[in-house]
Amino acid sequence: MREMQRAPFEDVIWDAAEKLSLADLRVLQLRRLRETVTLAMAVPFYNRVLRQMGLSPETIQSLDDLRRLPMTTKEDLRQHYPLGMLAVPREEIRRIHGSSGTTGKPTFVAYNDADMTTWADLCARFLTAGGLRSHHLVQIAFGYGLFTGGFGLHYGVERVGAAVVPAASGNTRRQILIMKDLQPDVLICTPSYALNIAEVAACEMSDPRSLPVRYAHFGGEPWTEDMRRRIDAALDVMSFNNYGLSEVMGPGVAGECWIRHGMHLHEDHFLVECLDPTTLEPVKPGEVGELVITTLTKQAMPMLRYRTRDLASVSEEPCPCGRTHRRMSRVMGRTDDMLIIRGVNVFPSQIEEELLRVDGTLPHYIIEINRPGTLDEAIVRVEIERELFSDEMRKLQALHDRIDREIHAVTGIRMKVDLVQPRSLQRYEGKAQRVIDHRVLVDKPAPVSGSPEGAPAGLPLNP
Ligand SMILES: [Zn+2]
Structure with missing residues (x-):
């Protein structure tokens, strides 16, 4: 327990x-939300949008009124590059x-x-x-x-x-x-x-x-x-x-x-x-x-x-x-890391979870996606312990088949599994790159209509 x-x-x-x-937290949040909306009125972008929607700090009567406020996206920040979203004078x-x-x-x-x-x-x-x-x-x-x-x-x-x-x-x-x-x-x-x-x-x-x-x-x-x-x-x-x-x-x-x-x-x-x-x-x-x-x-x-x-x-x-x-x-x-492989939504983290659950794997892997013809092909390369390469082939094959099965079970698609030697994949000093999508340059999935920033529809919400 x-x-x-x-x-x-x-x-x-x-x-x-x-x-x-919780009661005190709600009171504090409501007061601060009103202050934030007041401050946001000093940002030309928010000022325009809030006025258009007929909203002001006085609109915020309860925390439920949060849902009446407009959303902000990365695209809004890009459009106001470099510092168009400031609510205070630049000297501050x-x-x-x-x-x-x-x-x-x-x-x-x-x-x-x-x-x-x-x-x-x-x-x-x-x-x-x-x-x-x-x-x-x-x-x-x-x-x-x-x-x-x-x-x-x-x-x-x-x-x-x-x-x-x-x-x-x-x-x-x-x-x-x-x-x-x-x-x-x-x-x-x-x-x-x-x-x-x-x-x-x-x-x-x-x-x-x-x-x-x-x-x-x-x-x-x-x-x-x-x-x-x-x-x-x-x-x-x-x-x-x-x-x-x-x-x-x-x-x-x-x-x-x-x-x-x-x-x-x-x-x-x-x-x-x-x-x-x-x-x-x-x-x-x-x-x-x-x-x-x-x-x-x-x-x-x-x-x-x-x-x-x-x-x-x-x-x-x-x-x-x-x-x-x-x-x-x-x-x-x-939402923008999600891979669409043969029309199926896949998150790299789902694959990581399955890979690391299998004994003998090392926490270094990469997912490569190609489209040689009309069908996507995904390859999962994962490092495995050195001893496994010196063991009999049967063990190596069993490990390969198990990973193949697990990935298929969690993603619903068959990926090619490549077991590689320790330290053969690239290492990173900051964020690791886990996916190489060779399709991206020529054929990025089109934004779904009705979602202005191209949010993919129908996400698998149960990882
Ligand atoms: Zn805790």
């Missing part, structure tokens, strides 16, 4: 707001970050003084829930720069009062040297880079588990529970998941407590809806939908109902840790 679980370390609540009663800006755009131009997001303070505070909140204490040393192996991950976590760690080694990503041997010599307690990076570090460490020393790191905070890319088990075992750490996106702030939207069963949304700073991406109606608690986020305290660039494209579920079940804010599941995929 979960209720009987004991915290593996003394739980510390960073901010009393984490345990607000203290920091600008950006997210990489697939079309070339990044999307910029801006922060004023108050936003910077809030951001550091919210990162401190989930880092504390995940074991960080002021006497710790933290190695940040995230990319620094426009990407919000590095700087967001950096200021969060400092806010807690802990020390930072801003190692940044890359140069894996040096990362290991820093770990051995400076003895950090905590590692922060993408989950795939943690695996990369564990693997290089295993080549250089007898046991990567002897590295001093005890806690790890991962973000920046989707990962699965099986991936967590493997990383925790490889590095002998307790790893925590956190969630955020630059458009609404960066990391700090949600993070795990010691229960590690869903990430507490920071609901005093964000109103989070979970909607069916096709009908835009709320899904039931616990069902997977697209997260749509309204900022409640962001000043420089408030966001009304931002469509994140991230698919996750939100649970209203009380958490044994005592924090009252709802918990979101890990991100199952993105």
